[in-house]
Amino acid sequence: MTMLKELAAELVGMFVAEKRLAIAVLAIVAMTGLLVDLAGLNPLFGGAVLLFGCLMLLIESVCRAARGGAS
Amino acid sequence: MTAWSTAAPAISAAFLASLVEVVEAFTIVLAVATLRGWRPAALGTAGGLGVLAGIVLLLGPLLDRVPISSLQLAIGILLLLFGMGWLRKASLRAAGVIPLHDEEAIFAAEAAELSEQARSRARNLGWAAGITALKAVLLEGLEVVFIVIAVGAGRGLLVPAGLGALAACAVVLAAGAIVHRPLSRVPENTLKYGVGVMLSAFGVFWTGEGLGIAWPGADFALLLFAALFLGAGLLASAFARKLAAEFA
Numbered sequence: 001m002t003m004l005k006e007l008a009a010e011l012v013g014m015f016v017a018e019k020r021l022a023i024a025v026l027a028i029v030a031m032t033g034l035l036v037d038l039a040g041l042n043p044l045f046g047g048a049v050l051l052f053g054c055l056m057l058l059i060e061s062v063c064r065a066a067r068g069g070a071s
Numbered sequence: 072m073t074a075w076s077t078a079a080p081a082i083s084a085a086f087l088a089s090l091v092e093v094v095e096a097f098t099i100v101l102a103v104a105t106l107r108g109w110r111p112a113a114l115g116t117a118g119g120l121g122v123l124a125g126i127v128l129l130l131g132p133l134l135d136r137v138p139i140s141s142l143q144l145a146i147g148i149l150l151l152l153f154g155m156g157w158l159r160k161a162s163l164r165a166a167g168v169i170p171l172h173d174e175e176a177i178f179a180a181e182a183a184e185l186s187e188q189a190r191s192r193a194r195n196l197g198w199a200a201g202i203t204a205l206k207a208v209l210l211e212g213l214e215v216v217f218i219v220i221a222v223g224a225g226r227g228l229l230v231p232a233g234l235g236a237l238a239a240c241a242v243v244l245a246a247g248a249i250v251h252r253p254l255s256r257v258p259e260n261t262l263k264y265g266v267g268v269m270l271s272a273f274g275v276f277w278t279g280e281g282l283g284i285a286w287p288g289a290d291f292a293l294l295l296f297a298a299l300f301l302g303a304g305l306l307a308s309a310f311a312r313k314l315a316a317e318f319a
Contacts, residue, residue: 003206010210011114014217015149017156025151033282051275051296055303058155058271059310062162065169066311067318 021061026054078231080293081222084269085235088218091262092211093243095177099207101247102181107200115204122205123212130216134224145279146221147274153217154270154300161264162304163276166311178252222273268304272296 016022028050036046104112134142163169185200215236223232275296279286286292 003202003209004212005144006206007213010213014214015152015156017152017159019115021155021159022152022211025155026148029151029278029282030149034279036282036284042282043282044287046282049278050279050282050284051299054155054271054275055299058158058300059304059307061155061159062166062307062311063314064167065159065163068312 018061018065020064021057024057024061025054041067073084078228080230080269080273080297081226081228082235084222084266085219085232087262088266088270089215089236089239090243091259091266092215093240095172096207096211096257097243097247098178099181100204101183101252102178103200103204106182106185111198111201112204115201115206116208118201118205119208119212122209123216126213127216130220131229134220139282140281142224142281143277146224147279147281149217149274150221151269151274151278153221154272156267156268157263158267158271158300158304160306161267162308163311164260164310165264166315168311168315172263176225177219193303218270219272263310264304268297270302271300 031053032046032050035041035049036043072307100112100116103115137145160169164171181203185203219229219232219236272293276286276293288295
């Protein structure tokens with residue numbers, strides 16, 4: 001039972017290294033989907049939102065952790 | 072036919088990521104073998120590999136039934152979460168905000184834990200040592216399985232990606248057999264940085280394709296994405312170093 005719990009925790013930890021970053025990435029993907037599918041925007045524009053959104057999220061997350069001391 | 076421009080990043084991502092994970096598992100298996108002998112270490116390792124093989128055999132046929140665009144989207148999102156997590160941690164380690172992964176320290180901690188169990192005689196020692204090895208192989212192996220599936224499944228590259236992972240196992244086992252101690256000289260953070268960059272690039276690529284975005288330059292867009300993630304990671308490290316000094 002303990003091992004199953006550890007396995008589950010490992011699986012979650014693999015994808016949610018930091019909660020805020022994970023939520024923000026999912027939000028960017030959802031926004032891209034909405035822009036491309038529902039708003040009918042040029043898919044390449046959606047691609048740019050996805051790519052540059054993720055790059056900015058990475059920098060913001062690292063800087064936030066540095067200000068906070070760690071995690 | 073498999074395009075080399077897609078296969079090469081998939082194989083190298085699987086190889087490098089597996090190298091990192093196998094080194095981590097090897098450290099713990101070696102601690103078990105050093106303190107409790109090779110029998111529980113080998114049995115635990117075999118048990119872990121058996122469970123992993125079962126997972127692959129179970130998941131493999133299921134993947135074929137998922138429509139390719141849904142598969143690309145799901146795997147792309149998971150790769151983004153996984154790759155950006157690695158890249159974030161590697162950037163923070165490179166900036167000195169969090170300590171580097173230390174295989175010697177992990178080996179010492181694992182050895183101390185097993186010695187403590189020996190002193191307290193609280194559990195069957197051979198069994199506990201075997202379980203420790205099994206857990207290490209299973210937990211690190213899960214990441215290897217995910218990476219191989221993630222970089223391989225989107226374009227039918229499961230076999231080449233799997234071979235990349237197997238090559239990493241062979242390299243670590245060969246190096247471990249020669250040096251007989253934790254592989255502490257592996258530049259783990261540099262590898263994690265590189266793998267984080269590649270997995271994040273694959274993540275954007277597959278997620279975009281899953282959402283119906285036709286990237287200009289097709290597979291070659293991966294190289295541009297990787298360059299941009301590398302640049303962002305380096306920039307983030309530089310900012311983090313400054314911020315950590317300011318807020319210290």
